[in-house]
Amino acid sequence: MSLDEWQDSDPDQFSQSSNDTYLLGFVIANIVGLQYYSGTISGREMVGLVRQPLNPYDCNAIKVVNTRTLQVGHIERSVASVLSPLIDAGMIHVEGIVPNSRGGTGNRYRIPCQVHIFAGLDLFDVVKDEISRGGLQLICDNDVSFGLSEAVVVKEKMDVKYVKSVDEIFKLVDKNVKKKAKMGAMDPPKEVIKSELFVHQKEGLGWMVNRENSEDLPPFWEEKNGKFLNVLTNYCTDIRPEPLRGGILADDMGLGKTLTLLSLIAFDKCNGGVSCSVDSNSLDINEVDEVGEEGKESCASSGKKRKSGRVSKRGTGRGKKRKSENKSIDGDVKRKSLSFFDKSSTVLCKKMTLVVCPPSVFSTWITQLEEHTIPGKLKTYMYYGDRTKDIEELKKYDVVLTTYSTLATEDSWSDSPVKKIEWWRVILDEAHFIKNANAQQSQAVTNLNAKRRWAVTGTPIQNGSADLFSLMAFLRFEPFTIKSYWQRLVQRPLTQGSKEGLSRLQVLMSTISLRRTKDKGLIGLPPKTVETCYIELSGEERELYDEMERMAKGVVQEYIRAGSLIRNYSTVLSIVLRLRQICTNLALCPSDVRSLLPSNNIEDVSDNPDLLKKLVAVLQDGEDFDCPICISPPTDIVITCCAHIFCRSCILKTIQRTKPCCPLCRHPLSQSDLFSSPPESSDSDNTYNSSSRNSTSSKVSTLLKLLLELKNQNPSIKSVVFSQFRKMLILLEEPLKAAGFKFLRLDGSMNARKRAEVIEEFQIQGTGGPTVLLASLKASGAGINLTAASRVFLLEPWWNPAVEEQAMDRIHRIGQKEEVKIVRLIAGSSIEERILELQERKKKLAREAFRRTRKDQKDVSIDDLRILMSL
DNA sequence: ACCGCCGGGTGCC
DNA sequence: ACCGCCGGGTGCC
Numbered sequence: 001m002s003l004d005e006w007q008d009s010d011p012d013q014f015s016q017s018s019n020d021t022y023l024l025g026f027v028i029a030n031i032v033g034l035q036y037y038s039g040t041i042s043g044r045e046m047v048g049l050v051r052q053p054l055n056p057y058d059c060n061a062i063k064v065v066n067t068r069t070l071q072v073g074h075i076e077r078s079v080a081s082v083l084s085p086l087i088d089a090g091m092i093h094v095e096g097i098v099p100n101s102r103g104g105t106g107n108r109y110r111i112p113c114q115v116h117i118f119a120g121l122d123l124f125d126v127v128k129d130e131i132s133r134g135g136l137q138l139i140c141d142n143d144v145s146f147g148l149s150e151a152v153v154v155k156e157k158m159d160v161k162y163v164k165s166v167d168e169i170f171k172l173v174d175k176n177v178k179k180k181a182k183m184g185a186m187d188p189p190k191e192v193i194k195s196e197l198f199v200h201q202k203e204g205l206g207w208m209v210n211r212e213n214s215e216d217l218p219p220f221w222e223e224k225n226g227k228f229l230n231v232l233t234n235y236c237t238d239i240r241p242e243p244l245r246g247g248i249l250a251d252d253m254g255l256g257k258t259l260t261l262l263s264l265i266a267f268d269k270c271n272g273g274v275s276c277s278v279d280s281n282s283l284d285i286n287e288v289d290e291v292g293e294e295g296k297e298s299c300a301s302s303g304k305k306r307k308s309g310r311v312s313k314r315g316t317g318r319g320k321k322r323k324s325e326n327k328s329i330d331g332d333v334k335r336k337s338l339s340f341f342d343k344s345s346t347v348l349c350k351k352m353t354l355v356v357c358p359p360s361v362f363s364t365w366i367t368q369l370e371e372h373t374i375p376g377k378l379k380t381y382m383y384y385g386d387r388t389k390d391i392e393e394l395k396k397y398d399v400v401l402t403t404y405s406t407l408a409t410e411d412s413w414s415d416s417p418v419k420k421i422e423w424w425r426v427i428l429d430e431a432h433f434i435k436n437a438n439a440q441q442s443q444a445v446t447n448l449n450a451k452r453r454w455a456v457t458g459t460p461i462q463n464g465s466a467d468l469f470s471l472m473a474f475l476r477f478e479p480f481t482i483k484s485y486w487q488r489l490v491q492r493p494l495t496q497g498s499k500e501g502l503s504r505l506q507v508l509m510s511t512i513s514l515r516r517t518k519d520k521g522l523i524g525l526p527p528k529t530v531e532t533c534y535i536e537l538s539g540e541e542r543e544l545y546d547e548m549e550r551m552a553k554g555v556v557q558e559y560i561r562a563g564s565l566i567r568n569y570s571t572v573l574s575i576v577l578r579l580r581q582i583c584t585n586l587a588l589c590p591s592d593v594r595s596l597l598p599s600n601n602i603e604d605v606s607d608n609p610d611l612l613k614k615l616v617a618v619l620q621d622g623e624d625f626d627c628p629i630c631i632s633p634p635t636d637i638v639i640t641c642c643a644h645i646f647c648r649s650c651i652l653k654t655i656q657r658t659k660p661c662c663p664l665c666r667h668p669l670s671q672s673d674l675f676s677s678p679p680e681s682s683d684s685d686n687t688y689n690s691s692s693r694n695s696t697s698s699k700v701s702t703l704l705k706l707l708l709e710l711k712n713q714n715p716s717i718k719s720v721v722f723s724q725f726r727k728m729l730i731l732l733e734e735p736l737k738a739a740g741f742k743f744l745r746l747d748g749s750m751n752a753r754k755r756a757e758v759i760e761e762f763q764i765q766g767t768g769g770p771t772v773l774l775a776s777l778k779a780s781g782a783g784i785n786l787t788a789a790s791r792v793f794l795l796e797p798w799w800n801p802a803v804e805e806q807a808m809d810r811i812h813r814i815g816q817k818e819e820v821k822i823v824r825l826i827a828g829s830s831i832e833e834r835i836l837e838l839q840e841r842k843k844k845l846a847r848e849a850f851r852r853t854r855k856d857q858k859d860v861s862i863d864d865l866r867i868l869m870s871l
Numbered sequence: 872a873c874c875g876c877c878g879g880g881t882g883c884c
Numbered sequence: 885a886c887c888g889c890c891g892g893g894t895g896c897c
Contacts, residue, residue: 033883
């Protein structure tokens with residue numbers, strides 16, 4: 001199958017989470033070199049252990065950092081040399097705890113530290129060996145079997161007892177929303193934003209403005225007698241932690257997040273204060289800079305920041321005094337900002353916002369800008385990695401739009417302007433694109449230099465809490481920017497089902513995120529109905545389908561029996577794909593449908609001219625040639641490297657034996673020694689060509705019937721037809737044209753410009769306007785607005801129900817005036833019906849988001865396939 | 872003395 | 885670092 005089909009069919013199919021790991025024990029190691037670093041440890045405290053493979057003195061170096069991500073020292077060389085190879089091999093991960101800070105034997109230069117070692121159960125023994133071979137003493141439970149059984153118990157607990165739902169995580173949040181947001185509803189500045197906001201958008205705006213300007217301590221910090229304590233790590237400091245200026249905007253899709261964000265940005269354009277009208281262009285850039293500097297124990301980057309002296313009073317020596325000033329920062333800042341009001345004359349630096357989004361959302365930003373802002377007020381630049389753009393030129397703009405992949409590519413450039421600019425604000429749109437799995441993109445956005453950081457996503461914990469780490473890192477939410485802190489304090493408690501994990505996540509999300517759901521009638525959308533229309537396959541379709549399904553079942557069953565399902569996943573998925581294609585339209589399948597069946601791994605003989613010649617010779621010679629195994633005319637001919645010919649299924653069975661060899665000449669055989677006959681040469685087999693030429697199908701005719709009924713009813717009503725197969729959309733054009741429809745097509749092959757054009761044209765009302773939009777879901781990603789339509793036809797059920805939801809949301813969203821009717825076309829008694837079943841299960845799983853460990857995913861996959869194949 | 876011993880310089884990775 | 889380690893200075897009793 002093509003890559004496109006592949007991605008269309010299920011985006012999340014291959015995401016893998018890491019194996020579960022358990023505490024093996026710990027070793028004692030000194031943290032050395034304390035005298036060289038500013039990071040401190042004040043009591044019993046967790047520390048972060050960070051590998052430094054590029055350390056010039058020792059490639060095994062492990063850096064030790066405290067809760068504030070400040071370096072404390074290093075793990076002593078002798079221990080690091082044993083642990084680092086294991087860490088780098090992915091066999092273990094380590095976490096540090098300093099048990100008693102400097103009581104007892106401690107001194108100014110080194111502190112003993114417990115290094116807790118975690119590994120998969122299967123690696124316990126080998127890791128233990130390596131550690132003792134390295135001369136380290138591992139402290140752990142002596143009884144291995146006890147350790148194991150305990151681990152199992154923990155796992156069961158997680159599976160059964162403490163599974164919590166996404167909604168539960170946000171329960172607390174909801175309460176806070178009512179309290180906080182209601183009280184802080186704000187209007188955007190009229191001189192920039194011309195649209196009226198919905199109430200919930202005003203509240204969202206108020207919340208965001210408040211978060212950007214709040215001086216509150218970040219979650220989990222407490223002030224005690226002028227000192228600041230992190231209650232999770234027990235880190236204590238005199239220096240006030242910086243407030244977290246930003247957070248996660250997690251409103252449901254379709255609540256108008258982009259407009260809310262534009263409103264937030266709009267404030268930067270009018271006056272310095274958010275709600276005040278004093279005319280000073282950008283006063284609080286200084287205010288925040290100073291806090292930022294002083295809030296940090298180190299300010300390594302300050303030297304690099306804006307070379308030009310005009311920018312601020314930075315670098316004038318103030319930084320040196322910071323420690324003594326900490327207590328009064330609050331008051332200090334206020335006084336300072338007042339003084340800046342007075343000298344409102346100096347334009348220091350423009351407040352620039354960088355918006356990072358997937359390419360599909362680009363057009364949303366552009367259209368929303370056009371729709372809601374007064375022309376010319378927010379100057380916007382689309383940045384695709386233009387090396388020739390220098391900083392000064394970019395600074396002419398208020399908003400720079402770019403994509404995740406642009407950033408990831410540029411992360412290696414030292415002179416990338418986006419990296420050099422000190423952004424006033426960075427917004428990650430569709431922030432769930434940032435996952436642990438995509439280290440490069442996560443790293444790139446995390447490295448961005450910005451005062452205010454926002455992650456925007458409708459599905460904040462879609463992939464379980466594991467991916468939240470990437471967001472925490474991006475938000476620079478200390479100490480969670482260090483993975484082991486996150487692991488230890490949130491992720492592991494959560495997966496192991498402790499209440500602490502859940503409550504921490506709740507506290508976290510309630511403070512830094514805002515989520516409203518659409519179902520609460522926030523925006524008074526007209527109702528949406530979903531109905532399912534079952535379609536009976538034609539005789540020919542049914543015949544082929546049943547045959548394919550029978551064969552597919554056999555294959556999958558065999559894989560399951562042999563325990564090789566996961567290994568052959570791609571083969572299985574391509575089979576499943578073919579079945580789905582038959583349900584929609586035979587023409588989607590290659591003419592030689594069945595050659596795809598039993599094994600993808602058999603190479604096409606076309607690439608092997610010698611064997612091809614022999615095969616052709618045999619086929620031409622013997623009219624009555626039989627497969628030597630089943631002694632019948634062969635089906636699905638396969639030729640071996642020793643040039644003997646069999647049925648595909650016969651020879652596959654044969655080579656599954658212990659010592660596979662050719663039944664005729666005893667030549668040893670493996671699957672790579674088999675070659676299938678090329679589609680053209682096996683034309684005896686091509687009974688489906690007739691149907692392939694026919695571009696219509698049972699489903700297509702049903703769709704046409706429904707569209708025509710609709711047209712008779714109301715000729716101006718617009719429909720969107722979604723399919724995951726681009727070819728299907730193209731195949732629909734002919735019959736639609738014949739039936740007199742004016743239609744448009746939107747698919748993944750179009751660039752952003754073209755897509756925007758199509759969407760715009762679709763809006764055209766009146767008799768000449770198009771009434772049908774053929775859309776591939778991939779091209780209709782989040783953000784695209786198709787509210788001109790009020791009917792939706794889903795040609796196939798989507799593997800993942802969230803994707804279907806998203807499709808419907810393109811139509812059922814703000815701006816929709818009509819009742820929305822959605823029709824799903826489902827081929828009866830087919831894999832499609834079972835996909836619906838699967839969707840129900842997935843929805844249930846999504847509600848229990850944190851249940852998804854690797855093991856579960858695997859099981860679900862096998863279960864999925866059992867359901868799909870009704871096995 | 873191709874040693875032992877002394878005492879100063881020095882100190883993460 | 886009230887340590888260990890290194891390397892230079894030194895050398896009977």
